[in-house]
Amino acid sequence: MADTKASLNDSAHGDNFAKKPSQVETGVIGKHGSTSPLMEIVHNDKWYHAGGHISTIIATPAAYAPLPFxxxxLGWEAGVIFLLLAGLVTWYTSLLLASLDRHDGTRHKRYCDLAGSIYGKGGYWAVIFFQQVASIGNNLTIQIVAGQCLKALYRLYHPECAPTGSCGISLQAWIAVFGASQLILSQLPDISSLRExxxxxxxxxxCFAIGCAAMSIYNGYTQVDRTTVTYAxxxxxQPKIFNIMFALGIIAFAFGDTILPEVQATVGGNAKTTMYKGVSCGYSILLSSYMTVAIAGYWAFGFNVSSFVVFSFTAPSGMIAALYVFAVLQIIGCxxxxxxxTFGFAYNHVLRKHERVWSFHNVLMRAIVTTIYMAIITLIAAMVPFFGDFVAFVGAIGFTPMDFILPIILWQKVGKHSLIVSCANWVIVVFYSxxxxVGAIGSVQAINADVVNYSVFADLF
Known part of the structure; x- marks a missing residue:
């Protein structure tokens, strides 16, 4: 009944929520409680829009392609177990997070505001920290992937290029091209404006997932000498142990989602029910496709599979090109x-609340913030383009706390639960801590090894 009443109070622009924001929210969340003081979230997205946002956020080529690696x-048994377990646990924790909508009578639009309403300033700033680590680290990682895919696509149609090394346009230039395209799209005001x-x-x-699975099977049968494939x-x-740690970080990255409350803020009607459907839709796609790509890629190439499985494919060239295109297009949305x-945090300090979203001052400030952000991420991606290393690092220190641990801690704090449920929840928290x-240790070791072996701004690929 409370949920129905609350949903009826949502106006077209969602202004009519609890009249007294919490202390943490005051002066931080803006007039409409959105990511920015001037971004009115239109609360009319459907469950399939939410499912689309979730799939786009989580299932990037940077998540799919390293899974066979x-x-x-890990080997067959451990690989299947850890991937399936990570998917089921994050599905469960996402449902818990969605259940906290209006737990205190207020519809919180951001993860940090939700945590702040439960744990005060400590919860608020803890989420801010981990969310920024995960968000910035994710974008750094996928910008490297986008640059590699663009260069690989270029190389595919320039046979005069050597198999490795420089070829016409450097990897750093392609990374910069992608960054420039994102700067333009960053002027769109909010998540709802990205739904199409x-x-x-x-x-x-x-398409990328189906293509990777199909190409793995095709190449495995026609392009690979099966007698040379080993799964040992x-x-x-010592390297084995570090690589196991590294692999666990990759799997954690594959289920990274740090902004589910922000997505939930865009839906209409009964937000909990809508998000349950959206989460289940998104995770059904995720688990089935992840498992398919991981198994097919590992079967095809075994221990020698590339850290980005598409780079292991040798034919047909048209399908390889299509996979690169699918990868870049998907990364754009993610x-x-x-x-x-990150934008919202900065906007709260530089935008003028009393002016329109598209006023000169606010457009100028938005352009300055997005330009600084893109310049920094692009520079770092160009300097140290070690894709696989950052995947594991971001998964371990950014996504694992946000997706596997914090939702349970918040859920446990809010209400009373049975002893069995509480014990199961704390086992998950300890295990994924x-x-x-171990994922952070493995990824730092890999980054250190690559920094020693390659120069800054190395034109890898």
């Missing part, structure tokens, strides 16, 4: 959503 360092783009991106996600995890004991927490630590 993770399996290569994200539905296209979701279609590209599905080779190497010395990148834009992950920009928003350990995963976060």
């Amino acid at each position: 993770a399996f290569a360092h 783009i994200n539905l296209v991106c979701t279609l590209c996600t599905v 995890v080779t190497g010395d004991a 990148y834009q959503i992950y920009c928003r927490p 350990i995963i976060a630590i």
Whole structure:
């Protein structure tokens, strides 16, 4: 009944929420409680829009393509178990997070505001920290992927290029081209304005996953000598241990989603029911497609699979090109959503609340903020373009706390739960806290090794 009443109070622009914001929210969340003081979120998105946002946020090519590589360092049994477990746990924690909508009578539009309403300033700033680490780290990672895909596409149609090394336009230039395109799209004001783009991106996600699975099977049968394929995890004991840690970080990255409350803020009607459907839609796509790509890619190439499985494919060239295009298009939508927490934090300090969203001052400030952001991310991506290393690092220290741990901690604080449920929840928290630590160690070791072996601004690929 309370949910029905609350949903009826949502106006077209969602202004009519609780009249007294919490202390943490005061002066931080703006007039409409949105990511920015001047971004009115239109609360009329449907469950399939939410599912599209979730799929776009989580299921990027940077999440799909390294999964066979993770399996290569875990082996068949452990790879399947850890991937399935991560998917089911984050599905569960996403439902818990969606259930906290209006837990205190207020519809919180941001993860940090929700945490602040439960744990005060400590919860608010903890989420701000982890969300920024995950969001910025994710965009750094996928910008490297986009640059690599663009360069690979260029190389595919320039046979005079050597198999590796420089070829016409450098990797750094392609990374910069992608950054420039994102700067333009960043002028769109909010997540709702991206919904059509994200539905296209979701279609590209599905096409990329199906294409990767199909190409793995085709190449595995026709391009690979099956007698040379091994599934044994080779190497010395110490590198094996670090690689297992690294692989766990990759799997954590694959289920990264740090802005589910921000997505929930865009839906209309009964927000909980709508988000339950959206989350279930998104995770059904995720789990089935992740498992398919991981198994097919690992089967095709075994231990020698590339850290980005598409780079292991050798034919047909037209399909390889299509996969690169699908990857870049999907990354566009994902990148834009992950920009928003950082943009919103800055907008709260530089935009004028009393002026229109498209006033000269606010347009100018938005352009300055987005330009600085894109310049910094592009510079770092160009300096250290080690895609696989950052995937594991961001998964371990950004996404694991936000997706596996914090939702349960928030849920446990809000209400009374049975002993069995509480014990199960705390087992998940402890287990994935350990995963976060070992994943971070493995990824830092990999980054250190690459920094030693390659120069800054290395034109890899």
